[in-house]
Amino acid sequence: MNKLFTLNELMDITKLSERTIRRYLKQDKLTGVKVGKEWRFTEENVKELFSKIEFSSQISSLANEKVKQFIEGNYETKEDHRMLSIFDIDNLTKTQHSKVKMMLMRISNNHNNIDMKFNTKDDKTRITLIGNIDYIYECVNELKTIMNH
DSSP, X not given: OOOOEEHHHHHHHHOOOHHHHHXXXXXXXXXXXXXXXXXXXXXXXXXXXXXXHHHHHHHHHHHHHHHHHHHXXXXXXXXXXXEEEEEEEEOOOHHHHHHHHHHHHHHHHTOSSOEEEEEEETTEEEEEEEEOHHHHHHHHHHHHHHHTO
């Protein structure tokens, strides 16, 4: 069975506010299912949202702002180590693209105090990660595995 993400998990993954996510639901830019009174989202729902052009440009703007804040030292951390890593990858296959997105979401869900942005334009993919050394290390190791297959 596929994992279902809660609204809070989707907010953590995308760094979007609850209000924005609910607006996307209302505008049919995001689909999900209601289980009782709670929204749930599949990986496919999240993939569809990431494929939206407007969403990608918004993520890019957010990533640029987070990088600027990091470089200026204008961030709050509750961890001993904070790292910023930016990966530019050309010509991902569709399979690699999907695996990288799902891997980043899965790992990001298991860590606190992180920022992750994933943006694709033309054949270029930019991944921006801000977090502790364990988070960055885990992402890099899995990214290497995906890229080598």
